[in-house]
Amino acid sequence: MKTSWNLKDRKAFVTGGSKGIGKATVIEFLELEADVLFSARNEDEIQNLEKELKKEFPNSFIKGIKADVTSKADRQKAFNWIESNFQKLDILVNNAGINIRKSALEYNEEEYRKILEINLIAPFEVSRILYPLLQKSQNASVVNVGSVAGSQDVNSGLPYAMSKGGINQQTRSFAVEWAEDNIRVNTVSPWYTKTPLTEAVFENKEKLERILLRTPLGRIAKAAEMASVIAFLAMDKSSYLTGQNITVDGGMSVSVF
Ligand SMILES: NC(=O)c1ccc[n+]([C@@H]2O[C@H](COP(=O)([O-])OP(=O)(O)OC[C@H]3O[C@@H](n4cnc5c(N)ncnc54)[C@H](OP(=O)(O)O)[C@@H]3O)[C@@H](O)[C@H]2O)c1
Numbered sequence: 001m002k003t004s005w006n007l008k009d010r011k012a013f014v015t016g017g018s019k020g021i022g023k024a025t026v027i028e029f030l031e032l033e034a035d036v037l038f039s040a041r042n043e044d045e046i047q048n049l050e051k052e053l054k055k056e057f058p059n060s061f062i063k064g065i066k067a068d069v070t071s072k073a074d075r076q077k078a079f080n081w082i083e084s085n086f087q088k089l090d091i092l093v094n095n096a097g098i099n100i101r102k103s104a105l106e107y108n109e110e111e112y113r114k115i116l117e118i119n120l121i122a123p124f125e126v127s128r129i130l131y132p133l134l135q136k137s138q139n140a141s142v143v144n145v146g147s148v149a150g151s152q153d154v155n156s157g158l159p160y161a162m163s164k165g166g167i168n169q170q171t172r173s174f175a176v177e178w179a180e181d182n183i184r185v186n187t188v189s190p191w192y193t194k195t196p197l198t199e200a201v202f203e204n205k206e207k208l209e210r211i212l213l214r215t216p217l218g219r220i221a222k223a224a225e226m227a228s229v230i231a232f233l234a235m236d237k238s239s240y241l242t243g244q245n246i247t248v249d250g251g252m253s254v255s256v257f
Pocket residue numbers: 015016017018019020021022039040041042043045067068069070095096097098118145146147148189190191192193194195196197198
């Protein structure tokens with residue numbers, strides 16, 4: 001098998017690709033010459049990004065579709081699109097995620113179920129429905145976007161932590177079940193990264209100062225710094241790496257200060 005530091009002709013699907021880490025991943029993949037489909041819920045944002053990227057990458061294939069990862073019909077729509085246009089899937093990035101931050105007793109049932117539905121159950125269902133197309137690749141990589149909140153308490157809400165802890169084990173178990181199909185499955189776990197999801201967190205200057213003090217590299221990550229790790233896991237250069245959780249945290253988890 002010829003391996004190289006690019007994603008030339010690899011067919012990729014990124015959920016939640018219109019903003020933040022997902023958008024940075026779509027751009028990284030296009031720079032590495034993959035053919036990319038991304039999904040999100042906001043139609044205008046999808047159209048605008050697709051247009052912008054078509055201009056920026058005139059020789060690459062880029063397409064956005066409106067599909068909610070929690071909708072069975074939308075997951076089927078994504079499957080149908082990929083089957084008709086790509087015929088197979090080499091790379092799946094389960095990135096779409098949300099958070100609602102409050103203390104455990106304050107959540108109502110609808111709120112915590114929504115977090116678990118988007119962050120934990122949807123990646124399970126998206127991975128399962130796309131399995132036949134990943135199998136067809138004979139050399140596929142699934143990257144789940146977790147969080148440091150899945151391995152330790154970072155005061156970002158208990159349901160979010162549960163969902164990301166669950167993703168870590170979902171990754172390990174899929175990695176073992178699907179190894180015989182040469183489908184690798186890994187998690188990338190970011191610490192605080194500048195995206196629309198965390199805008200409100202950083203507006204709280206006291207909180208921002210505490211985050212920076214807890215981070216040996218002394219700064220918030222850029223979305224592109226998550227995308228490059230996702231891309232490494234997506235390419236053949238990581239061909240013996242599966243079932244792992246790569247923590248991308250500026251040293252936070254190895255420091256007690
Ligand atoms: N930013 C951080 O500091 C940080 C840290 C740790 C982990 N993470 C994880 O990284 C991932 C991306 O986070 P982010 O910060 O980039 O978030 P973001 O800026 O809010 O972007 C989230 C993306 O997901 C899409 N999305 C949300 N719900 C969806 C659904 N039900 N179906 C389809 N698409 C959906 C959004 O578009 P629409 O709203 O149009 O659907 C958007 O494209 C998440 O899994 C998050 O938990 C982020």
